[in-house]
Amino acid sequence: MAKTVVLNRKPLSFSERTYLPQIVTGLKTTFSNMFKPKVTLQYPEEKPVIPNNYRGVPTLVKDPNGREKCVSCQLCEFVCPPKAIRITPGSVPEDQNDREHVEKAPQEFEINMLRCIYCGYCEEVCPEEAIFLQDVYSSSGFTREEMVNNKAKLYELGGTMPDRHYKWDKKKNAESAGNSH
Amino acid sequence: MISPEKEEFVVITLNGTEVEVPNGINAVEAAALHGKEVPHYCYHPKLSIAGNCRMCLVEMGTPMRDRATGEPILEDNGGPKIGWVPKPVIGCATNVSPGMHIRTESDLVNECREGIMEFLLVNHPLDCPICDQAGECRLQEFATDYGRGYSRYIERKNVKPKRTRLGPRVTLDDERCILCSRCIRFSQEVAKDDVLGFVDRGSFSTLTCFPGKELANNYSLNTVDICPVGALTSTDFRFKMRVWFLKESKSICSESSSGCNTLVSSREGVIQRITPRRNDLVNDTWMTDSGRELYKSVQSEDRIRRPSADGSDLPLEDAISRAFETLKEKKLGLVANCRSTLEEQFLTQRLAELTDAKVFIRGHFGEDDGILLSADRTPNLRGALVAGLTNQYPAEHLNELNQSISDGEIDALLVIGEDLLESGITQENLDKISLVFMGTTQNSSSSSANVVLPGLSVFEKSGSFINRSFLLQCFDQAIPGPAGLLSECKILSKLVNLFSNETKVLSELHDVWQAMSSMEDSVLSGIEFSEIKKGAVQLDGSKWKHLSFVEKEALHHKPMDLITA
Numbered sequence: 001m002a003k004t005v006v007l008n009r010k011p012l013s014f015s016e017r018t019y020l021p022q023i024v025t026g027l028k029t030t031f032s033n034m035f036k037p038k039v040t041l042q043y044p045e046e047k048p049v050i051p052n053n054y055r056g057v058p059t060l061v062k063d064p065n066g067r068e069k070c071v072s073c074q075l076c077e078f079v080c081p082p083k084a085i086r087i088t089p090g091s092v093p094e095d096q097n098d099r100e101h102v103e104k105a106p107q108e109f110e111i112n113m114l115r116c117i118y119c120g121y122c123e124e125v126c127p128e129e130a131i132f133l134q135d136v137y138s139s140s141g142f143t144r145e146e147m148v149n150n151k152a153k154l155y156e157l158g159g160t161m162p163d164r165h166y167k168w169d170k171k172k173n174a175e176s177a178g179n180s181h
Numbered sequence: 182m183i184s185p186e187k188e189e190f191v192v193i194t195l196n197g198t199e200v201e202v203p204n205g206i207n208a209v210e211a212a213a214l215h216g217k218e219v220p221h222y223c224y225h226p227k228l229s230i231a232g233n234c235r236m237c238l239v240e241m242g243t244p245m246r247d248r249a250t251g252e253p254i255l256e257d258n259g260g261p262k263i264g265w266v267p268k269p270v271i272g273c274a275t276n277v278s279p280g281m282h283i284r285t286e287s288d289l290v291n292e293c294r295e296g297i298m299e300f301l302l303v304n305h306p307l308d309c310p311i312c313d314q315a316g317e318c319r320l321q322e323f324a325t326d327y328g329r330g331y332s333r334y335i336e337r338k339n340v341k342p343k344r345t346r347l348g349p350r351v352t353l354d355d356e357r358c359i360l361c362s363r364c365i366r367f368s369q370e371v372a373k374d375d376v377l378g379f380v381d382r383g384s385f386s387t388l389t390c391f392p393g394k395e396l397a398n399n400y401s402l403n404t405v406d407i408c409p410v411g412a413l414t415s416t417d418f419r420f421k422m423r424v425w426f427l428k429e430s431k432s433i434c435s436e437s438s439s440g441c442n443t444l445v446s447s448r449e450g451v452i453q454r455i456t457p458r459r460n461d462l463v464n465d466t467w468m469t470d471s472g473r474e475l476y477k478s479v480q481s482e483d484r485i486r487r488p489s490a491d492g493s494d495l496p497l498e499d500a501i502s503r504a505f506e507t508l509k510e511k512k513l514g515l516v517a518n519c520r521s522t523l524e525e526q527f528l529t530q531r532l533a534e535l536t537d538a539k540v541f542i543r544g545h546f547g548e549d550d551g552i553l554l555s556a557d558r559t560p561n562l563r564g565a566l567v568a569g570l571t572n573q574y575p576a577e578h579l580n581e582l583n584q585s586i587s588d589g590e591i592d593a594l595l596v597i598g599e600d601l602l603e604s605g606i607t608q609e610n611l612d613k614i615s616l617v618f619m620g621t622t623q624n625s626s627s628s629s630a631n632v633v634l635p636g637l638s639v640f641e642k643s644g645s646f647i648n649r650s651f652l653l654q655c656f657d658q659a660i661p662g663p664a665g666l667l668s669e670c671k672i673l674s675k676l677v678n679l680f681s682n683e684t685k686v687l688s689e690l691h692d693v694w695q696a697m698s699s700m701e702d703s704v705l706s707g708i709e710f711s712e713i714k715k716g717a718v719q720l721d722g723s724k725w726k727h728l729s730f731v732e733k734e735a736l737h738h739k740p741m742d743l744i745t746a
Contacts, residue, residue, distance in 0.1 A: 073310035074423045091420040094344065103343060104311040104420050127310045175340045 050135035055120045057136040058111055059158030060151070061129075066160070067099065067168055069130035072106035076122035076131055084115035085122060101171040109151040113139050128167070132158065194282040208272035208283050209237050217285050220294060220323045222301075222409045223361035224273035227465045228370060234301075234361050236323065237272035238293040240265060240284035269293050294327040302332065304339040304384055305410075306356045314411030316424040320359065339384055347377075348396035350416050350470055351405060358388050358412035364404035371467060371552070372400040388412070399554060402470045406456055417474075418454045427453055430659035433646050435520065435639045436472040437547075438557040438732060440648025443468060445476065445640055445659035452476040452640060452660060462652060462717060463737055469554050478638060479660070483623040485635040486663050497634070497667060504595075504617045504632040505679040511593035511615065513538035514582060517570045518598040519545070519559035521669065522644025523653070524693045526561070526568035528673035529597065531696075533570070535680045539591065541582040543604050544575035549733040555649050556731040560639075563647040566725050567704055574728045578605035586610040593617075597669070598636070600624035619669060635666050642668040643690060645713055649732045650739075651722035653705075655713045 015021055041048055050056070062068055072089040090107030092099050099105070122131045136157055141147045149157070189204040195215055202211040209219045210226065222234035242265035245254040254262040263282050269289060277283075284290060302324065309315045341355035365377045365388075376394040379386050390396055396404065405413045427446035432455070434441035442458040455476055457468035478484075488500035495503070515538040517529045533540045542565055549556035565571055579599075583606045585591045593615045601611055602625035611629045618630035621638050641662035645655035662668070667675075674687040687693050694710035697703070704720045712718060726741050734740060 071311045072420075073315075074426070075310070078423070078425060089420050089422070101343075174337060177337065 050137070054135055054137070055118050055133040057113065057118075057139050057149070057157060058116065058120075058122055058131055058133050058154075059136065060109060060154040061132055061158040061161040062155065063163040063166060063168075064160055065166070065169070067102070068105055068155070069128045069163075069167075070106055070109065070126075071102075071104045071128055071130075072109070073127060075125045075127065079121045079125045081119060081121065082115040082117050084112045084117075086110045086112070099168075101168050101175075106151060109154055111149045111154065113147045113149060114144060129163075129165070132161065134158065191277060191279040191281075193277050193280070196284055196286050202277055204278075205276055208239055208241070208275045208277065208285075211277050212239075212272070212283065212285050219272045219285050220319075220327055221273055222319055222359060223363060225363050225366075225407055225466075227467075228363060228366045228407075230274045231362050231366060232271045232274045234297070234359065235271060236294065236297050236301075238269040238297070239272045239275070239290055240287055241270045241275055242266060242282040243278070244280050244282075291327070294323070295329050298324055298328040299333070301359050302328070303334050304356070305359070306338065308354075308357060308411070311420070312354075312357065312411040313414050313419060313424070314357075314408070318411060319409035341387060345389075346395075346416075347390055347413070348401050351396050351401050352414050352416050352419060353388060354412050354414065355387050357410050359410055360386055360388070361409060363407045363409070364388070364413055367400075367404055367407060368396070368398075371403070371465075372398050374398040374400075377404075399469050399471055399550065400467060400552065402473055403457070403467045406466070415454070422448055422453045428659075430657045431458060432640065432659055433560065433648075433654050433656040434468055434472040434475070435560040435646070436469060436475060436558065437553075437555045438560060438562055438649040439464065439553045439555045439735070439738070440560060440646055440652065440654055441468040441472060441553055442654070443472070447640075447660045450660045452479060460717070461737075463648065463650075463654075464553055465736070467553060467736075469552075471554070476640060478622070479640055481622065484621060484663075485623055485627060485633060486666075488632075488634055488666075490632045497665060497672075500632055500634055501672060501675050502679070504634060505676060507615045507617055507631050508536070508593050508595060509680070512589075512591050514585065514591035514594045514614075515540045516579065516582065516594065516596040516599050516601070516604075517542045517565060519543075519557075519562040519565050519575060520598055520639075521561065521564070522639075522642070523561060523564040523568060523647060524644050524690055524697075525597070525669045525673060526564050526570055527693060527697050528670060528677060528687065530568045530570050532595075532673060532677050532680065535677060538595070539585065540570050541579050542571050542575045543579050543599060544577055544731075546577055546731055549731070549735065551733055551735045553736055555735060555738070556733065557649065560648070561646040563649070563651055563722065563725075564645075566728075567647060567720065569703075574730070580605050582606060583610055586614055595619070596626045596630070599626060601626040601629075619672060634672055635663070636669045636672070637662040637666060642670070644670070647720060649730070649735075650737070651720040653708070653713055653718040653720050 060070055072087050074087050077085045077087050087106050088108040090105060092102045092105050120133050123133050190201045191204045192199055192201055193211065195212060195217060200215050202214055209221055209224055212219045219237045219239060221237040223231045224237060242263040244261040245264040247254055256262050315321060343354050343356060345353040345355060347353045368377045369375045376390050376396050377388060378391060380389050381387055402415055405415045426448045429444045429446050432443045432445045434443050441464040442460040444456050444458045445452055446454050455473045457464060457466055459466045487494045488497045490500055490503045513536045515529060515533050517526060517540055519542060544562060545558040546556055547558045562575065587610060595617045598620040616630040617632045618627045619634040619636055620627060621636045627633050640659045643656060643658045645653055647653050671688045687696060691710045697705050698708050700706055708718055722741060730740060732738060732740060734743060
């Protein structure tokens with residue numbers, strides 16, 4: 001059984017009983033802050049600077065040629081822990097000139113922001129570097145439907161990102177450069 | 182192919198341990214029997230050996246013997262000296278023989294596999310994100326298991342056509358093809374429709390259809406199943422769903438009496454595809470293309486989704502009591518169905534006995550292709566015989582029923598699934614009687630029925646079928662049925678309860694099976710429900726030998742008169 005030890009407290013001294021030294025110490029901190037630069041942001045009028053590695057709302061991006069990068073492999077849908085992502089895959093017809101060599105693309109791509117936990121697994125797993133958690137951090141709406149980002153909204157939020165690969169251009173070059181059958 | 186002498190066992194040494202394997206099987210199968218995987222692409226247990234992928238290379242040796250005397254040569258430690266073949270051999274074309282030594286895990290074998298993988302991947306596109314085979318791809322699996330893990334290839338890869346239409350149901354992606362020739366051998370040996378071949382040489386080799394031909398036979402989608410990579414894809418399933426989302430349920434194809442074992446793949450209650458399941462007694466690893474499309478009927482327009490009486494919807498419980506009111510104390514006829522499960526047919530028979538109803542049943546027939554599409558286009562005609570619904574072989578019409586209605590012998594009818602107008606009943610006769618229809622899709626019977634009880638499709642319930650060789654096989658529910666509906670089994674047992682004025686519920690399958698297996702002089706007596714859950718059960722069909730079954734001799738099926746002859 002635990003033994004209760006009673007500790008005897010020292011009685012407060014006279015100056016401690018007046019509280020004056022403590023008040024002075026506190027006021028010193030208060031007054032010193034008056035001369036330091038302001039750190040408070042007047043949100044929402046003022047917006048914070050978002051660091052590069054920030055994990056905001058997941059978005060879909062296009063390559064600098066304006067082509068969609070997502071091929072609807074559904075790995076993000078698979079890896080998403082709260083099952084916020086839902087993709088309807090679709091095939092791209094062969095005769096679309098602006099989407100040469102693209103065979104598969106999402107017909108619909110929905111991310112339910114009421115479920116999303118901003119973990120960034122979707123960005124990590126994406127083999128096509130098509131989904132990024134960018135700097136959008138405040139998403140709000142009046143209905144549940146509004147909080148589900150569809151494909152158009154995701155591309156609008158994502159915009160264009162620099163690309164290291166230009167996959168579709170590479171495919172086109174490979175075909176025209178030879179080794180083609 | 183596995184040799185027929187399966188009974189004899191021989192002792193071989195697999196990776197240093199002595200094991201017993203059936204005589205004549207190849208090294209790949211022998212190793213698999215003892216839990217050692219020998220990776221392979223071109224070898225398929227049901228096709229001839231091509232030996233062109235070189236992935237199954239293993240080390241092979243036999244105990245050495247002195248050429249002059251025939252005496253075994255011994256090592257210093259007294260064990261037999263093994264003469265290893267200096268180069269690795271392909272496991273698929275190496276049949277085991279007594280005393281043979283096989284190494285599947287040596288350094289040499291691992292190096293071989295690594296080398297083969299590197300060559301196979303040289304011109305393979307990085308298509309996994311959009312490839313339908315991803316997740317069930319042998320190339321993916323073996324690349325991670327036996328590959329080197331990175332590529333040394335910096336040259337430009339070959340470019341080949343990405344979407345070639347080989348036939349109405351098969352699309353070819355040439356870049357992904359690893360030239361294993363399984364599809365070619367399948368077309369020649371199983372489908373007997375020789376339309377595929379390789380053209381051009383070296384890395385330009387391409388799979389193609391012969392000029393003027395296309396891969397259009399009813400077994401074409403099996404080439405997609407056996408393709409170890411994503412080269413051959415099903416046009417129907419292409420880009421529809423990634424395979425890792427699919428839930429697979431064991432089912433039986435209900436297209437014909439051949440009873441192909443199938444896997445029904447669904448995601449969140451929607452069936453995405455049907456693929457064959459290996460059963461060496463019935464369908465090997467094949468099934469028909471037409472059988473794979475049956476899932477589309479689940480979502481069809483004319484599906485009955487709500488119970489109704491005299492044109493207005495009502496809850497199922499009320500509809501069942503309305504059906505009872507409609508049928509009771511009448512001169513009752515019962516139109517049973519060869520597409521019902523054995524359990525449903527048993528309950529139908531029970532209902533017929535209780536109500537003194539006359540039972541009518543019709544067959545559905547078509548062409549027999551001699552492989553897996555039999556002439557009897559119902560999955561369970563033999564079930565109707567076993568359940569005692571009829572003693573005669575069902576005809577394609579119900580003229581007898583038409584006559585009975587005309588003569589006034591029947592004034593109420595319970596119809597299970599069948600289309601009465603199509604079966605030869607006149608509209609005039611249909612209007613004369615009170616009609617209760619139970620089925621999944623709308624037809625002439627449902628439109629003139631007083632009470633319509635919706636049923637569940639074969640994918641939405643469990644049950645069992647008896648196939649053309651009297652093999653009793655059960656299938657599992659793959660997806661949930663529409664909300665608020667019950668299986669035919671439960672509806673029938675509720676009707677049985679109402680007619681018998683008892684509360685004994687036979688609603689679960691094992692209850693029905695208990696009743697079925699306790700029947701005397703039935704071929705089902707003594708068969709446990711758990712037994713058929715484990716695998717197919719062969720029933721004795723000799724009782725019906727005199728009937729002229731329409732099925733021809735086909736894959737794993739011999740008509741009964743041929744067996745006895």
